[in-house]
Every structure is written in structure tokens, then in C-alpha cells.
Amino acid sequence: MRWSRYFINTLREVPADAEVISQRLMMRAGMIRKVAAGIYTYLPLGLRSIKKLELIVREEMNRAGSAELLMPAIQPAELWMESGRWQKYGKELLRIKDRHDRDFVFGPTHEEVITDTVRDTINSYRRLPINLYQIQTKFRDEVRPRFGLMRGREFIMKDAYSFHSSRESLDETYETMRAAYSAVFHRCSLDHVPVEADTGAIGGSASHEFMVLAQSGEDAVVSCPNCRYGANVEKATSKFFDDEVEPPASQAVAEVHTPGTQTIDDVGRFLGMPTSKLVKTLVFQADEGPVMVLVRGDREGNEVKIKNHLGTNRLDLLAGEGLFWATEFERQTGGPIGYCGPVGTKCARVLADHSLQGRSRWIVGGNKKDMHLDYAAPGRDFPEPEYGDFTTAIKGDPCVRCGTPLEIYRGIEVGHIFKLGTKYSDSMHCDFLDESGERKPMIMGCYGLGIGRTVAAAVEQSHDDDGIIWPMPIAPFEVVVTSIGKDESVLRTATEVYENLLAAGIDAFFDDRDERPGVKFKDADLIGFPLRIAVGAKSLAQGQIEWSWRKDRAKLLGPPADVVASVIEGVRAGRL
Ligand code: ATP
């Protein structure tokens, strides 16, 4: 492809609303163009990287024994009613009506359609397992679409679904898919870690997220530098427990006057005690009413863990502002905001983090304004709470497996694999007959990989001040041939070099524009071609042309035929 015939426009200015590097660079390099919030056109250059990644994904999926199909983007509402997600999915689900006033959705994911397809096609254990995938456009009406392709509303996903007659069979496919995911990210030269992820209210089964480590990541990942334990912070457990061993409380519970201390820090300062010695009270509104969660004063409650423990759909921090809220809060919990505690509470359930288990001296809210309680004892002054892991692990907590202090990184979730179990096959009656003719629900797995997000993650991980540095396998073009000046011999040699590369099956781009060399080199750096060949009059007079890697820019000179040979070799080695 010649630049002079290509649809491409690089920008010197940084687009005003571009928040992260990948978005800025991909917009400046003329790879994507924003059409509306979270909705983009993939321009020719951007589409090339997308298509190259899709090819890698296809190869690895096919190798893993998954068969490609393509399901519709628009799905009938009836299927979503059957699975129960028509009610549950919330505002991310784009609901639309056709001319007959029938309800449809623009698919944010395809469990319903695939389950419907498989239940109508397969009914015997003999035909299982089955593994299917597609690469397709999804729509999710995200609250905050941002970061370009990383969190769009319309985006391309590879989604796969597997169906099994036994848990063991699911385990086997899950492992194969996990390996396939690692292979995809490895082939894109992405520094990634698979981490244990939250399985939500479905519970029990396994789930892994593939995280690309990058500052701009929206997720926090806990990682053990010693044993490689890795988990999303939503789910990560640590061996953290209360190290304060104290004599058993013999003192009776005592009221402590703590005027004007609304926050845990206020209370700590007032009593002259570290917040770790205090108990922090959180109140959430759950399906069953207000629920109290007690955590160590210096720790944060983890809503995902609490939600899973309760098995509730709804969990909102009970909070608000103004007099109405203050009255409402006290009516529901039995204590004023800032002074709420477990003794005599009206909350339906009281949960406590396991770090508090065995603690003898509990300093808690007294359910009266300006009042805390010291030496409150569970089982004596208030019912034993439900203990569990309800806090978020932090840097330095001991690893749950080996005790090494944990590290916390930012990560971009590029893939998510999940043992679904029978969630959809139960509600949608996707059954099979086993060896003894008994009807059973199929056991399912699902496997998602964000195509656009992965390409963006590659840019986040590989760039410098001048632009993108594409990993060879997903670079829009592998080599750019740049002609310097209008000299006839320069153009002739550059054209020859370019054509020789094409003939050798190299994805070459020819910058044949009549532009100053500075402009051409700047553009080449911005777009991030892994290799560049420059043909200029001065060195050509000595029978030489120049080539360099985008990564380190070290310039090498040689006769055209040698340079072409070296570049071909470099590209082939970089393709993985
Ligand atoms: P997130 O927590 O980031 O919203 P998710 O858990 O909703 O992700 P899945 O439903 O597991 O994501 O989707 C599978 C994959 O699709 C994700 O791992 C991610 O790579 C990609 N993906 C999800 N939402 C988006 C989006 N809004 N824009 C781009 N890619 C997305």
C-alpha cells in the first residue's frame, strides 16, 4: 500500500477528550475515529491491527477445538426473559423495538442465543462436549464509556461457549481454553497474568481473568512475587488476621462519650488509639433489608465479597445527605449516622470480617449520638456475627498460600474465562440424555476476549514519547519504506525495495508522499511500524540505504539487496 493512495490522517494535536495513552496515540495515528461516546470507526490502519489479532485468536481457538459460528447482534427479548436476564441485566442492556412493537436487545453477550441453539441441536451425551466461538460486535450501554477502545459501548469481542456432560469434561476444556488464551496474549507480546476472578452469585465454580499490567488499568490485581498467586482485588484473599492478642475481656461494656466524632479517624484521634484497634461499621441496603458489616477500623469493606456472602442482587451503601436521610438511616438501623453499631441494632443481619474473630476488646458505635461502646463482646452484648472474608487485601498483606508480602498492580482485563455450570441450561432447559437415559442439564463454560481492548492494551504497554511501538504480529504494517526527496533514483530504488518486500510476503507500506523527511519520520514513529527503511540520495550515491527498528532506532546501512534480506529475516522472526 502506498501512503499517497491510502486513507490516513495523522494528527499533531492531542485530542482533547482522550484520557489514556492508547486512545491518544490511536486517534493521533489515524487508526480510530470517535463517532459518539464509546462508539468508534476503525479506520483502515486500525482495522488492520484488529484483523491481525482476530486471525491470531481464530488460529488459537481452532487449535483448541472450538468451532467458529456467527450469531446475530440483535436478539429477541423472549430468550432474555427465559434466562431471567431481561429483568436483571439493568441499563447496560440496549433494548429496542421493531416495527411490530416487539422487544429485542442488541446483544451485550450471547449465552442466551448459544444455549437456545445447542438445546435445539443436541440431546445426547454422545455429542458432547461441544465448543463454539464467534468474533462479533457487542453493545453495552456502559455508564462511563471511556479510554477509547478499552471501554467502548460498541466493541468487538471473541466469545466462546462450551457444553459438557460432566464437570471433568468442563475442567478439561477450561484448561485447554486457558492455555489458548495465554498463547494469544503471548503471541501479541503482551506482558499478562491470569488471575483468579470473582465468580459472582453463581458461586462455586472457577473463573480467571487475563490481566495486562499497565498503569491505566481499571482493575487492581493482587500478586505474590514468590508463588505467583494472582487474583483480582475484588476476590483476593490474604492471610491477614488480627495480630493483637489481648487478655479476654472481663470488663463490662462501657459507654464512652465521643462528641463530634463522625468518622473512624475522628474516633481514633479522640480516643488516642490507632484505627486498627477500633471496629468500623458499614451498613448496606441488601435484598433482605439493611445489613451491618463490621471490619477492622483501618480496612476497607469489599462489596463483591459481601454481596457473594449474602447472595443478594442488590447491595448499596446506606448513605445519603440531609435531614431526611439522617432520620431514615436511624429508623432503619436503630443508630444515627456515624454512631451505628451492633449492640441493639435493627439491621437484619450482622457480618464481621474474620480479622475480628477472637478479638476481646471491641470498640463500636453505641447507636446513640456522640456515643461509642468500649469492651462490647460478641455473644454477650450482641449476637455472634456471621464471620467471613469481607475486606479488600492491600499491599504487604501476607499471601494466602505462602505468606510472602503481596504486591498490588494495575491491570487491564483483556480476557475472562468462566465455569458457568448450569445457570443457563437450568433456566433455559438445555438438557441431554446421559448413558442411562436420564435427562440432565448441560454443564457450560464461557470464554470472552476483548479484541479492541487487547489491541489498545498492546499500545498501553508498548509506546514512547513519539508514538506507538507495535509488536510485529499486530502491527498494521510490518515495514514502512520511506523515500527521502524527489530524486528519480531514490524513487526507483524505494519502489523496488517495496515491491521486493511485497513479493516476499511482507506486509510493507510505502511512504511515497512528497513531504519533508522530518514529517515522514515523525509520522512513521507515531504510527509505530516495527521496521523502517529509508532511501535517500546521499547514501544511495554510495550504493546504500538505511534501516532501523522502531524499538531502539539504531540505524544500520547496507546495499538495498542486503537490507531487504535482513528486514525480511527480522519480520519473520518477529511474527511469532
Ligand atoms: P469489565 O469488568 O471490564 O466491564 P466484563 O467483566 O464486563 O469487563 P466480560 O463480560 O467478561 O467483561 O467480557 C469479556 C471481555 O470483553 C472482557 O474481558 C473485555 O476484554 C471485553 N470487554 C468487556 N466490556 C468491554 C467494553 N465496554 N469495551 C471493550 N471491551 C470490553
Ligand code: MG
Ligand atoms: Mg462490564
